[in-house]
Amino acid sequence: MEEATASLLETGAKVGADSWQQRVKNQTPHCGFGEAGTCCRICSMGPCRITKKAPRGICGCDVHGIVARNYLRFTAGGSATHSDHGRSIAHTLYLAKPDGAYQVKDPEKLKRIAKEWDIETENKDIYDLAHEVALTGLMEYGKPFGTQRFTKRAPEHTQELWDKAGITPRAIDREVSQSMHMTHMGCSSLPEALIRQSLRAGLSDGWGGSMMGTELSDVLFGTPKPIDTEANIGVMEKDMVNIVVHGHDPSLSEMVVFYAQDPEMIALAKANGAKGINVCGVCCTANEVAMRHGIPMAGNFLQQENVVLTGACEAIVVDVQCIFPALGPLSKCFHTKFVTTSPIARMPDSEYIEFHEETAAENAKAIVKMAVENFKNRNQDLVNIPQLKSKARVGYSVEAIKKCLDGVTNSHVDELGTLKPLADVVKAGVLRGAVAMVGCNNPKVRPDTAHIELMKKLLKNDIIVVVSGCSAQAAAKAGLMDPEAKEFCGEGLKRVCELVGIPPVLHMGSCVDISRMMILASDLAKDWGCNISQIPLCGCAPEWMSEKAVSIGNYVVSTGIDTFLGVDPYSKGSEEVTELLQGETGIKTWVEANYTVELDIEKMGDMMIERIEAKRAALGI
Ligand code: SF4
Numbered sequence: 048m049e050e051a052t053a054s055l056l057e058t059g060a061k062v063g064a065d066s067w068q069q070r071v072k073n074q075t076p077h078c079g080f081g082e083a084g085t086c087c088r089i090c091s092m093g094p095c096r097i098t099k100k101a102p103r104g105i106c107g108c109d110v111h112g113i114v115a116r117n118y119l120r121f122t123a124g125g126s127a128t129h130s131d132h133g134r135s136i137a138h139t140l141y142l143a144k145p146d147g148a149y150q151v152k153d154p155e156k157l158k159r160i161a162k163e164w165d166i167e168t169e170n171k172d173i174y175d176l177a178h179e180v181a182l183t184g185l186m187e188y189g190k191p192f193g194t195q196r197f198t199k200r201a202p203e204h205t206q207e208l209w210d211k212a213g214i215t216p217r218a219i220d221r222e223v224s225q226s227m228h229m230t231h232m233g234c235s236s237l238p239e240a241l242i243r244q245s246l247r248a249g250l251s252d253g254w255g256g257s258m259m260g261t262e263l264s265d266v267l268f269g270t271p272k273p274i275d276t277e278a279n280i281g282v283m284e285k286d287m288v289n290i291v292v293h294g295h296d297p298s299l300s301e302m303v304v305f306y307a308q309d310p311e312m313i314a315l316a317k318a319n320g321a322k323g324i325n326v327c328g329v330c331c332t333a334n335e336v337a338m339r340h341g342i343p344m345a346g347n348f349l350q351q352e353n354v355v356l357t358g359a360c361e362a363i364v365v366d367v368q369c370i371f372p373a374l375g376p377l378s379k380c381f382h383t384k385f386v387t388t389s390p391i392a393r394m395p396d397s398e399y400i401e402f403h404e405e406t407a408a409e410n411a412k413a414i415v416k417m418a419v420e421n422f423k424n425r426n427q428d429l430v431n432i433p434q435l436k437s438k439a440r441v442g443y444s445v446e447a448i449k450k451c452l453d454g455v456t457n458s459h460v461d462e463l464g465t466l467k468p469l470a471d472v473v474k475a476g477v478l479r480g481a482v483a484m485v486g487c488n489n490p491k492v493r494p495d496t497a498h499i500e501l502m503k504k505l506l507k508n509d510i511i512v513v514v515s516g517c518s519a520q521a522a523a524k525a526g527l528m529d530p531e532a533k534e535f536c537g538e539g540l541k542r543v544c545e546l547v548g549i550p551p552v553l554h555m556g557s558c559v560d561i562s563r564m565m566i567l568a569s570d571l572a573k574d575w576g577c578n579i580s581q582i583p584l585c586g587c588a589p590e591w592m593s594e595k596a597v598s599i600g601n602y603v604v605s606t607g608i609d610t611f612l613g614v615d616p617y618s619k620g621s622e623e624v625t626e627l628l629q630g631e632t633g634i635k636t637w638v639e640a641n642y643t644v645e646l647d648i649e650k651m652g653d654m655m656i657e658r659i660e661a662k663r664a665a666l667g668i
């Protein structure tokens with residue numbers, strides 16, 4: 048891949064394009080205060096920064112208060128994004144109509160959620176039910192009393208821990224807004240209180256906003272089932288109109304995928320000299336459409352500029368989150384249309400087609416048409432699509448995993464639809480445990496290598512890996528989601544993959560779909576009869592970069608899963624905050640799990656294996 052990127056950057060240099068590789072050089076070395084989390088600019092008496100000579104800010108806040116406040120704001124930013132994403136999906140469900148652009152594709156799942164929320168389902172029109180569920184979901188964002196509904200899905204023990212620690216989230220928006228309030232000048236500066244709220248804001252995302260996004264997306268667009276696709280930059284097609292969807296919200300990408308298959312649009316593409324229309328994805332949007340339609344994945348976070356650099360991208364269509372503003376000026380160096388669609392993510396040098404769920408069909412059609420008509424403007428001399436692609440089987444929702452496990456369940460003896468077969472192979476030691484690998488790319492780590500090297504090491508040690516987000520795409524590009532990827536596995540894992548018919552790395556979706564992993568861990572604990580923190584399981588984000596990843600980290604640890612980070616979350620400036628997050632006396636005593644920050648990936652892999660073995664030993668298995 049690095050060779051291919053180098054050749055793409057050569058084209059970029061020819062046309063005067065900027066690149067993230069260059070911008071990283073321009074920004075290095077980074078400011079040490081920022082890196083340690085020890086600067087504060089939340090009021091205009093500052094900015095203040097903490098040094099030996101100046102141990103307090105002007106208001107008197109010490110380094111621990113400043114680091115903890117920064118950490119909470121980091122979390123709140125992440126929680127807000129996922130939660131807004133979930134809200135927009137709930138809104139889309141509210142607008143679903145039998146003859147509209149959005150329909151209910153999984154009525155069974157809709158009914159399951161309705162029952163869980165005590166909504167009457169008998170003799171009700173499915174669309175009336177959808178609207179009621181959507182409205183109830185939307186109320187979760189700002190209800191004045193009680194706690195979030197989805198938290199009741201967690202095992203009782205986990206819920207008790209949350210209540211005892213005072214971190215059970217109430218309403219989704221409320222936790223974000225309280226975080227902003229707490230971090231205002233002159234409010235909280237007690238690290239413990241700030242870190243508790245960080246966990247609560249994280250939980251309001253993972254067991255609230257993200258879960259809303261995932262669950263209602265399944266209702267609207269279908270619950271993912273295993274499906275074959277391809278990954279890497281080579282999925283772009285030389286003779287076709289290439290439309291790249293990038294961002295997060297499937298409401299947009301689903302519609303683009305739909306109109307790219309419209310015979311009228313295909314005829315238009317042919318009239319413009321192309322063989323057809325090829326849609327592929329970048330980042331989490333790629334995961335969403337790959338999981339549900341087998342749409343190929345062109346790349347992850349740090350490959351987003353590469354798709355334009357191929358010279359063969361007619362349009363890169365984006366919604367929200369993780370979109371480089373650099374795509375605007377970069378697209379101007381080529382014929383590429385950079386299409387922004389959300390009032391939440393406006394960027395210079397883009398064509399703005401505001402996308403609304405109410406007018407989704409006409410918006411999506413206009414976008415596809417713009418891309419198709421742009422094919423003739425392609426400069427063939429600049430076209431360079433590196434021929435790199437791998438096969439991948441994706442689409443492992445919790446429902447799909449249970450279904451696969453049903454295939455190895457003796458239905459005369461055991462119940463179907465449980466995770467017991469998984470618990471059994473872990474107990475027997477055939478599988479040693481599992482790692483949930485998630486998160487981004489970060490130029491601080493050689494892109495993808497941490498993800499891939501860790502995965503290979505875990506597979507060799509008979510540890511199954513479940514992935515989401517850009518980690519999933521790293522795995523797909525490396526061929527680890529190909530059911531043929533057996534050579535990477537130890538004997539036990541290999542046998543399990545063969546018997547169940549799965550690849551050793553299971554693609555569970557986008558970043559909001561990490562909520563699927565929380566359900567998986569909860570259901571596994573219930574079926575096993577133990578606490579989540581006892582399962583030989585770790586979370587890992589080796590190349591994380593976004594605020595969302597911090598929010599995710601907070602809900603993963605709060606769920607009882609030890610979490611390993613390959614990049615420091617700007618907390619090293621305070622030993623008190625470091626102890627709270629990573630020590631034995633902080634969050635570990637509240638939620639039975641904590642963080643490990645380890646920049647040496649080789650060491651991190653060993654530590655995860657050790658942690659899994661220690662959990663096994665504690666269970667006596
Ligand atoms: S809140 Fe305190 S530490 Fe922060 S900028 Fe204002 S005076 Fe400085």
Ligand code: SF4
Pocket residue numbers: 330331347348368369485486487488515516517518558592593595596
């Ligand atoms: S994994 Fe990180 S970079 Fe990738 S889409 Fe999610 S938040 Fe963005």
